[in-house]
Amino acid sequence: MSGGALYVYAVTDSFPGTAPTGLHGAPLRAIECGPVLAVVSEHAVAPDPGEGLLWEHERVVEELMEAATILPMRFGTTVEGPEALIAMLEPRRQELSALLERVRGAVELSVRAELPSVTEPVDLEPPPPGPSGPGTAYLLERAGRRRRGEEAAELIHRPLAALARRSMRRPSGGDPRAFKAAYLVDEGTVEAFGVRVDRLNATLGDIKVSCTGPWPPYSFVKEKPQ
Amino acid sequence: MTRDREQEERRREGQREAWRTRREASRERQERGVSRALRDRDVSLLDLVDRLLDGGVVIHGDITLAVADVDLVYVGLRALISSVETIERDMGVSLSASGPSLGASAL
Numbered sequence: 001m002s003g004g005a006l007y008v009y010a011v012t013d014s015f016p017g018t019a020p021t022g023l024h025g026a027p028l029r030a031i032e033c034g035p036v037l038a039v040v041s042e043h044a045v046a047p048d049p050g051e052g053l054l055w056e057h058e059r060v061v062e063e064l065m066e067a068a069t070i071l072p073m074r075f076g077t078t079v080e081g082p083e084a085l086i087a088m089l090e091p092r093r094q095e096l097s098a099l100l101e102r103v104r105g106a107v108e109l110s111v112r113a114e115l116p117s118v119t120e121p122v123d124l125e126p127p128p129p130g131p132s133g134p135g136t137a138y139l140l141e142r143a144g145r146r147r148r149g150e151e152a153a154e155l156i157h158r159p160l161a162a163l164a165r166r167s168m169r170r171p172s173g174g175d176p177r178a179f180k181a182a183y184l185v186d187e188g189t190v191e192a193f194g195v196r197v198d199r200l201n202a203t204l205g206d207i208k209v210s211c212t213g214p215w216p217p218y219s220f221v222k223e224k225p226q
Numbered sequence: 227m228t229r230d231r232e233q234e235e236r237r238r239e240g241q242r243e244a245w246r247t248r249r250e251a252s253r254e255r256q257e258r259g260v261s262r263a264l265r266d267r268d269v270s271l272l273d274l275v276d277r278l279l280d281g282g283v284v285i286h287g288d289i290t291l292a293v294a295d296v297d298l299v300y301v302g303l304r305a306l307i308s309s310v311e312t313i314e315r316d317m318g319v320s321l322s323a324s325g326p327s328l329g330a331s332a333l
Contacts, residue, residue, distance in 0.1 A: 011283060051271075054278055075278035077285060088285045096283070110273040170276065180276070212273045218281030 006031075006040040006085060007047065008077040009060050010216070011096050013037065016067035023047045023056055028064075031082050033089040036096045039064060040085070065216045069104045071096060072216040099221055106165050106184045107214030109193055113179040113207055115152045146176060153179045156200055156209055163193050168219055182219035190214060 007023060015030035015037050022028045022041030030037040047053055054075060061072045079085045089096065153169070156179060161167040164183035172178040185193050190213075197211045 008285070054274055057278060058274060072277075072282045074282035074284045077282075079285075085285075092285070099283075108277075110277070112272070170280075212270050215273070215277060218277035221281070221283045 004042055004044050004081070005078045006081060007043055008073045008079060008085065009039045009041075009057070010064050010070040010072050011036050011038050011089070011100070012064065012068045012070045013097070013100055014068045015039065016064065018067070020060055020063035022060055023053065028060070031085055033086050034093045036089065036093055036100070038085055038089060039070075061216045065107075069100050070216060071099050071103065071221045072218050095223055099223075102166075103184065103217040103220055106186050106217065107190060108217045108219055109164075109183045109185050109190065109211055109213035110215060111156065111160060111179075111181045111183065111197065111209060111211050113153075113156055113209045115149045115177045115179055115207065149176050152204075152207060155204065156207070157181055159196055159200065160193065163189055163196060166220055170219070184217055184220045185214075187214075 007026075009022065009028070012030075013036055019028040019039070023043070024047060026041035026043060028039055028041050030039055057075055061070065064070050065072075079088065157167070157169065160181070160183055164185050166184040168182050170180040170182060172180055183193065194211065197209055200207075200209045
């Protein structure tokens with residue numbers, strides 16, 4: 001279809017019989033590429049970008065996830081047509097099949113926390129022997145804060161990672177106070193994970209740990225763990 | 227035994243509730259747009275943006291198609307998100323959601 005575009009939602013290995021509708025109510029269909037299928041909808045003009053489209057995209061992917069094992073695509077993945085799509089998927093068939101096995105039966109849970117230690121006064125360690133001035137004290141204090149932040153992050157991350165198939169700390173975007181992580185958790189373990197988050201909130205005092213999900217496994221679809 | 231079951235059902239109900247809240251938030255946003263008072267469930271938006279714009283399978287490689295103006299979406303949303311995060315920090319707004327919501331997907 002000339003002028004049109006295929007919007008790609010996910011890669012899967014089984015296209016659900018009762019598929020959800022796509023963006024703007026467009027019907028979904030599957031493009032086969034060997035053992036993997038790409039779920040797409042066709043659009044004469046590109047969907048209008050915006051926050052609403054993010055949630056709409058998420059709805060489609062979540063509904064697919066309820067019916068099949070999927071690898072979500074990066075938002076906005078749009079190709080010219082089936083041939084272009086197959087040409088891009090073909091060399092990665094094996095990788096995509098392996099990734100589908102990695103996430104089968106699991107969901108992604110997101111955890112955030114704000115680490116308070118950095119904002120609190122930090123006891124300075126005694127300065128080391130040798131020339132020492134305000135610069136040294138500053139560097140020591142900064143190192144101390146960073147270490148305490150990292151210790152707090154580990155208090156959250158370690159017990160949660162122990163429940164997960166895989167886990168990854170996400171970059172905090174330059175804010176040393178921000179803790180962000182993603183956990184790939186078996187569907188049957190989601191509740192236990194929630195209980196553990198509750199327990200962390202009960203024991204960590206001023207650190208508030210928040211958890212959202214289940215999400216499609218957005219953070220676990222790269223060949224190598226990040 | 228019966229009490230355990232009751233507790234279990236309450237827990238499940240709570241999780242379903244959280245799940246609904248997220249979906250409703252999504253629907254509301256589509257209707258009202260983004261300019262609203264900051265609420266706890268904005269955490270879901272932060273997580274959504276992190277995942278949709280940084281995660282997922284990337285197939286384009288060198289072939290970048292500018293069909294969906296995604297770069298523009300990205301820049302606009304990043305600005306929105308960083309302002310939300312800053313507000314959260316400055317106002318000490320708590321990040322809530324006491325546990326993962328259990329959607330229909332986690333059977």
